[in-house]
Amino acid sequence: MAAQLSVTGGGPGVTTDGKNTEHAMSIRTARQDATVGLHGPVTPAGRALLDRLGGHLPRIRSTAAKNDRDGVFPVETFDALRADGLMGATVPAELGGLGVDRLYDVATALLAVAHADASTALALHMQFSRGITLSYEWRHGGPQARALAERLLRQMAAGEAAVCSGIKDHHTAVTTLSSDGTGGWLLSGRKTLVSMGPIATHFVINAQTDVAGEPPRLVSPVVSRDNPGLTVLDNWDGLGMRASGTVDIVFDRCRIPAEDVLIRDLVGARNDAVLAGQTVSSVAMLGIYVGVAQAARDTTIAALTRRGAAPPAASRTLVAEIDSRLYGLRATVGAALTTADAVGADLGGDPDERGRRMMRAFQCAKLAVNQTAPAIVNDCLTLVGGASYTAAHPLARLYRDVRAGGFMQPYTYVDGVDFLSAQALDIERDNNYMSTWAARSQKTGNAKGVPQSTEMSR
Numbered sequence: 001m002a003a004q005l006s007v008t009g010g011g012p013g014v015t016t017d018g019k020n021t022e023h024a025m026s027i028r029t030a031r032q033d034a035t036v037g038l039h040g041p042v043t044p045a046g047r048a049l050l051d052r053l054g055g056h057l058p059r060i061r062s063t064a065a066k067n068d069r070d071g072v073f074p075v076e077t078f079d080a081l082r083a084d085g086l087m088g089a090t091v092p093a094e095l096g097g098l099g100v101d102r103l104y105d106v107a108t109a110l111l112a113v114a115h116a117d118a119s120t121a122l123a124l125h126m127q128f129s130r131g132i133t134l135s136y137e138w139r140h141g142g143p144q145a146r147a148l149a150e151r152l153l154r155q156m157a158a159g160e161a162a163v164c165s166g167i168k169d170h171h172t173a174v175t176t177l178s179s180d181g182t183g184g185w186l187l188s189g190r191k192t193l194v195s196m197g198p199i200a201t202h203f204v205i206n207a208q209t210d211v212a213g214e215p216p217r218l219v220s221p222v223v224s225r226d227n228p229g230l231t232v233l234d235n236w237d238g239l240g241m242r243a244s245g246t247v248d249i250v251f252d253r254c255r256i257p258a259e260d261v262l263i264r265d266l267v268g269a270r271n272d273a274v275l276a277g278q279t280v281s282s283v284a285m286l287g288i289y290v291g292v293a294q295a296a297r298d299t300t301i302a303a304l305t306r307r308g309a310a311p312p313a314a315s316r317t318l319v320a321e322i323d324s325r326l327y328g329l330r331a332t333v334g335a336a337l338t339t340a341d342a343v344g345a346d347l348g349g350d351p352d353e354r355g356r357r358m359m360r361a362f363q364c365a366k367l368a369v370n371q372t373a374p375a376i377v378n379d380c381l382t383l384v385g386g387a388s389y390t391a392a393h394p395l396a397r398l399y400r401d402v403r404a405g406g407f408m409q410p411y412t413y414v415d416g417v418d419f420l421s422a423q424a425l426d427i428e429r430d431n432n433y434m435s436t437w438a439a440r441s442q443k444t445g446n447a448k449g450v451p452q453s454t455e456m457s458r
Contacts, residue, residue, distance in 0.1 A: 046105025090131030107287030114291030
């Protein structure tokens with residue numbers, strides 16, 4: 001078995017007063033098969049990405065606590081990642097990137113970063129995810145989509161573009177695209193929970209058209225940060241993921257060229273083929289929460305070991321249960337990612353069933369992550385004791401960060417249960433959460449005061 005960069009035994013140490021100590025990740029012979037359970041990348045490009053990231057992890061880990069406490073986005077870290085070519089990791093090699101195209105490898109990389117700091121991993125996921133989805137547009141989209149994707153991908157590979165998505169409408173406004181009368185568009189509205197916002201140069205926005213006499217369509221305009229009328233707010237004050245730069249973006253009649261808008265389905269259309277793209281965009285994020293659970297486990301084992309005497313039987317039972325659940329969690333997420341990679345690469349057959357198959361695997365794994373990862377972190381607090389219930393303790397940050405996974409689309413708990421149960425019981429429903437959101441806003445008849453829940457969307 002070849003040596004792998006492993007995070008199964010390394011992690012930040014914790015002194016008796018709860019402060020972080022430096023603990024570098026090490027190269028070791030992997031005890032598990034790298035193709036099962038996210039214990040290592042499966043392609044040369046994935047290994048190259050993880051190797052390069054390894055040099056940045058000590059800095060990420062050492063600044064995590066302060067950035068979390070202050071709610072400060074780690075700009076310097078992302079400057080370093082850009083300088084090292086890592087902001088173009090998921091850009092095809094033909095366009096100057098590292099060419100990482102396996103979701104499994106992306107999740108493995110995000111796991112390693114989340115083991116050091118989940119906020120940094122969440123923000124980096126935005127860039128990695130856009131590289132993957134834009135690469136699909138470049139390879140398989142129409143002429144306009146290919147040209148737009150290539151332009152952005154080349155800028156990402158050159159370190160000139162940080163691209164994130166804005167999916168969730170703020171509860172006060174519906175984001176709409178209307179004609180400017182000259183063949184272009186005007187974008188108005190407000191997006192919330194946009195991670196990596198403080199350094200983003202471009203935003204891929206989910207909106208709907210508002211054109212007199214025409215049915216509304218879902219659209220994806222790409223908006224440059226320097227576009228007049230665009231404002232990036234500095235308003236993130238979250239319970240967890242406090243250094244992720246998850247801010248609001250306001251659009252006030254931003255002019256968008258026609259060539260920078262991707263036209264999607266009619267609002268309310270039943271098109272399960274889009275579930276494939278939604279899975280590709282978000283499934284690798286599961287690695288973040290596995291990384292948080294692993295970091296909590298490693299921090300706890302280090303604390304118990306330093307106490308010297310063997311822990312009591314109840315504590316040893318919890319340790320065994322934590323390792324068993326973490327093993328199962330890694331295997332479940334690894335299986336979902338393997339399915340997404342395999343099914344996503346097969347463009348033959350029924351596109352609707354392809355989308356449903358990818359989303360089913362994703363949602364089964366996501367439900368497991370959202371239930372199991374917080375439970376693991378909770379048991380780690382129990383083992384460490386009252387010292388972990390202080391703001392300065394690493395487990396306190398992990399406890400808050402891990403809970404963010406349950407708010408992420410697709411889907412939050414209720415929608416995920418509805419999707420999986422409908423698949424099992426053959427119940428008809430619109431599975432495109434972006435379409436159902438848009439249809440709901442149309443039903444209210446106004447763009448102000450639309451009551452919406454508070455999901456985080458990727």
